Amino acid sequence: MTSARKAALDWLMAGAAGTEFRSWLAADPAHEAAFADVSRLWHDPAFLAALRSQKAARKRRVLRPALAMAASILVAAFLGLGALRLAGLPLRLAGLPLHLGDDYTTRIGAERSAILADGSELTLDTASAVDFGVGPSERSLTLRSGRIFIAVHHAAKPFRVHVGAIIVQDIGTEFSVDRRGGDVTVAVRQGQVSVQTPTGGESVKAGQAVSVIGGVLQPVQAIDPGITFAWLDHRLFFQDASLGDVVAELRRYQRGWIVMANPVLARIKVSGGYDLRQPAAAIDDLARLSGAAVTRVSDRLLILH
Structure with a gap:
């Protein structure tokens, strides 16, 4: 120690x-x-x-x-x-990206938009990192961490997103890829993508999403695009979600730490909508909704109990 x-x-x-x-x-x-x-x-x-x-x-x-x-x-x-x-603690406390050598990165709590070399539009969510390259037969983007949204342009070459052993191939579309450790979720706003894993694949259309959890491809699910893609407008919407899941999402945007000291609180169901640029204010409101209290040990350390 x-x-x-x-x-x-x-x-x-x-x-x-x-x-x-x-x-x-x-x-x-x-x-x-x-x-x-x-x-x-x-x-x-x-x-x-x-x-x-x-x-x-x-x-x-x-x-x-x-x-x-x-x-x-x-x-x-x-x-x-x-x-x-x-x-990653020193980088997280400083709000710095955790993958400093990648082509495009964002700090914790930040968002970034870029036009790729092929003209496609890329948006990176908080604490995200990607590499991009154009080869003889494909356009290739590797997601190292975090979440991205891509509006693909030009169909001369396939556009593929690599997330570990998972490959997401665009079929003229707008879609997001969210990497949380070893788990990945792909959501489509427009068009269609194919998602391939070492053990199988799925076709995902507009208004649908699919996840790979623990290496296992899950069934395709219908989504509400207004909720799923709200992060592009710095918003988080949820309905009847566990407080633990909501706090876990807000942690991605908070420089420093949000500690949930009482495990019982994590099971409380909450609904609402919050500005992702103000995660601490969201925690205050969630505490009121759930009957919890917030102790601010410092600007970077909040304890929910």
């Missing part, structure tokens, strides 16, 4: 309040990242289960103080996180 995380754990157990705590938090962006990570793990169901297990195992023996026991479990949990999980 790093010194920043050790200090963050000490502050969490001391109540995380007061001028001295705020000064420590503001002294280094790494402190904010460490405190957000500790706060998230402190309320993680797996951690709480481990804590209950430790308490049960020790009930017939002289126990260490409860906070010390919790600290030991947190230390063990952090040792298992691995460096890869934390590699």
Whole structure:
């Protein structure tokens, strides 16, 4: 465990309040990242289960103080996180793109439009990265992260989007591709695309979407284009969605961290529409709708509880 995380754990157990705590938090962006990570793990169901297990195992023996026991479990949990999980923290806190060597990138909370070399129109959502090239037989765009919208022009060469092992081929259309880790969703606003995976393929028409989850191609679904493509106008609309899913979407636009401290809140159903350029304001409103509270530890760290 790093010194920043050790200090963050000490502050969490001391109540995380007061001028001295705020000064420590503001002294280094790494402190904010460490405190957000500790706060998230402190309320993680797996951690709480481990804590209950430790308490049960020790009930017939002289126990260490409860906070010390919790600290030991947190230390063990952090040792298992691995460096890869934390590699993007400095870039995320700075709002920088996580793929600095790609042709087109966006910062967290930003959007960018570009005209590609073939005349096609590309829009990148928050924290997105792509490479583009024109070869002898095709136009090829590789989506590294995030979400893009493409209006393809000229049909002389096939236009293909590569997302890992998934290939999306345009058939004269406007469509979006959304990459969340290993999962991918393709939605079509106009025209048609084909989506090919190593195990099968689907044809997706205007007003439809298809997802690949865990490497498995899902059934084609009908969509409401006004909702699915609202992000192009900096809007997020949802109806009867879980608060956990909505907060997960808003996290993509917030520089820093939004921590949901109470897992019960994640299951509450909410509906509404928000400006993606103001994710913190959206969190405030969602807290009112769900009966939750928001603690602003700093400008970059919000805790919903």
